[in-house]
Amino acid sequence: MSGVHPYLRMNGNGQEAVKFYEEALNAEVVGVQTFGEMPSNPEFPLPEEAKHRVMHAMLKVGDTVLMLSDTFPGDAYQLGNQVDVALILDEVSQSKAAFEKLQVGGDVLMPLQETPWSPSYGQVKDKFGVTWQISTEVKR
Known part of the structure; x- marks a missing residue:
């Protein structure tokens, strides 16, 4: 996904x-x-x-x-x-890289962290005002 x-x-x-x-x-x-x-x-x-x-x-x-x-x-x-963009990636390293780049000039709404549904989830509003929900979905 x-x-x-x-x-x-x-x-x-x-x-x-x-x-x-x-x-x-x-x-x-x-x-x-x-x-x-x-x-x-x-x-x-x-x-x-x-x-x-x-x-x-x-x-x-x-x-x-x-x-x-x-x-x-x-x-x-x-x-x-009412609309965010959910970015779902396969690797924690990909999520960290995207989060770090999207936060430049923007605001971190929720730091990247482990949650019950993802080993790496966070929210950031980029410099254009778009809110991104970044999540890692580890394939089993």
């Missing part, structure tokens, strides 16, 4: 959006994970209103992939900024 994919940001209506795009685009829902399904962290208790919000969803539309997630309660949501 390596490549560049659209990543939509919803404002609490991610579950509804998944159903809508599944029907409207005749998409196959590959997976939906909510914030409530993440391992708990006592240092950062999860607010009740976040538990059913979509942390990550993936839909297959023909030969392409559409991804989406909800904002976390309290995070800013601005119309016009």
